Amino acid sequence: MENEPRTPDRPTPHGPPARQLPAELTSFIGRDTELAAVERLLELARLVTVTGPGGVGKSRLALRAATLAEAAGGFADGIRLVEVSGVQAPELLGHAVLEALRLTDSTARPPVDVLTEQLADRELLLVLDGCEHLVAACAELVDALLRAAPRLRVLATSRESLRSPAEHLLPVTPLPVTAVPGGTADAVRLFADRAAAVLPEFVLDEHNAEEIALLCHRLDGIPLAVELAAGRLRALSVEQIVLRLDDRFRLLTGGARGALLRHQTLRTTIGWSHQLCRNVYSGLASRSSPVVSSSKRPSTSAPATPSRPTRSSTCWTSWSPSPSCCGWRPRPARRPAGSPDRGGAPAASGSGCSTRSASTAASGSAPPGTNRGCAAATGTGTWAWPPGARPSGSAPGRPRPPSGPAWRTPTSARRWSSA
Known part of the structure; x- marks a missing residue:
């Protein structure tokens, strides 16, 4: 039938459904503990949200975990990836999920109704990547899908929790910068791997190991910052990069052209988080950010300056x-006579x-x-x-x-x- 909606690919007698996840372009470093935690949580919970700051590797971790689950054949109807980061409006989220699942509907029904009907009997893992800018819409859609599809699992990545009743959180921290005895820190291994892609003759040895460890420590082990620093080896040495880290926002630029704009520089990554903050939080951060010398300021136990x-x-x-x-x-x-203050008391x-x-x-x-x-x-x-200080139009007190x-x-x- 022409108007019959398309359904996700089911396994055939000749094998599992075709691959639905994008292949990895670079090697995956570390995160063994986190991968095991994702696998365990997907068996226990129906919604797992990978949270963490920008550039910490949430998307890469979720994609790797989904790839391993796909290889194990744990989901009969396959695994689908929805790039929520490219959706600009909440009302378009349902259409993006329909497109990722390759579902069409000729009626005028809302997308959520089509999804709940088509996924009711499916055993599927749905990966929602980058939900932080549409966190409310994602939470509402996921809640509706999980109630309608008992065998559906959702793996989401977001800088903020979805706060759904079925949600299990997995916070992701930066890569370790301290090496275990007899080994190399994951952040140092990541830098060496990305540096070898830029400079084929680059080798991690005893001559540069200390400087690279210092560089990764200064970058707090954030994978995005480490990769951007490795890309600077085209023009700078490791020692020169370390010396320029005081101006890291100008230094750490030039990410992959195919990546999202907010993942191409460290400044845009942090700016995206600041943009997502509510006005009260962003205002508080703006007032708390300046550092003033306290050499002549009297010590006080008063709290920080309030937002107003x-x-x-x-x-x-x-x-x-x-x-x-x-x-x-x-x-x-002295205030002029006859001009009461706010409480009506004398000046x-x-x-x-x-x-x-x-x-x-x-x-x-x-x-x-x-x-x-x-x-x-x-x-x-x-x-x-x-006297004379009150501007026109303001209350006397x-x-x-x-x-x-x-x-x-x-x-x-x-x-x-x-x-």
């Missing part, structure tokens, strides 16, 4: 914890505060940000605008963060180091 300033614990002008957020002492400031005496530079201290002039109404300086826990090019970020605000 609090009313009584943060100075707007310096974005640092109070009470010792700056080197200037508060001077009295408290105090002023804004800010740290000052050495040139400002020498001249005796007030630094920028003085008299901006810092609650930490008043010690009252209420906000009070000094609730100041906003200082504006201007010098006060946009915590990093720029801390340029005014105390003298």
Whole structure:
């Protein structure tokens, strides 16, 4: 029949179904423990999710485990790979699975209905690779398929858990950088293998083993970073690569042209993870990333700077914890009569505060940000605008963060180091 939907290939009397997984292009190094764990979990659970940071080798591990399962013939209806990383919208996920399974349907039914009907009696392993950007859609689809197909198994890779009821997690860590007695570390073996592909005369020996071990240690054993560093041997020596690791985002580029864009450089790999973060997490990471010298900062047991300033614990002008957020002492400031603060209480005496530079201290002039109404300086826990400081359109008792090019970020605000 022309309109009859196609079903996955079944074993024939002449042998198992044709190979459905892509062949490996490079050698697989290490991961014996993880491969055994995947095989064990697939026997116990119906959904196994391989998780880990970007570039750690989740996709390669899942593909290798699926290849071994295919060779063992453990699934009567074969193994199918769905490249979820190439799907851009949640509504296209079902169509991508249909295409990977080679199923067609001439009706207008939703893809999930077609999948649940066609996979109801199939013994199949479905590999979903790269689910982190569609984690909610993948979880919903997998849950529906597992409920409709009792003999279906799903092996997923994602930087985030799917949080499905049937899910079993397998966290993947970087390759070991410390060698066992009488052996070579897996990260060093990976570097040597990829380096030999770039330089045929490259040999791992006692002359370069120490430098390669240091290089892999500096790269934390992340397979993607190790492979990118090995590709740099076309122009640099191992010693030169180690010396340039302080600027590793500029150094570790030039991945395989056929790979995904986010797997071609270390910067795009980390940027993809940052892009997937929710706004609250990415904002927290942006505020936590600057490292400020603590030589003149008083020690404090206060927690890290919050994502937004609090009313009584943060100075707007310096974005640092109070009470010792700056080197200037508060001077009295009085609010005009008749302008109540946020709580309706009388205006408290105090002023804004800010740290000052050495040139400002020498001249005796007030630094920028003085008299901006810092609650930490008043010690009252209420906000009070000094005369003429309240911008138009703002509440009388609730100041906003200082504006201007010098006060946009915590990093720029801390340029005014105390003298």
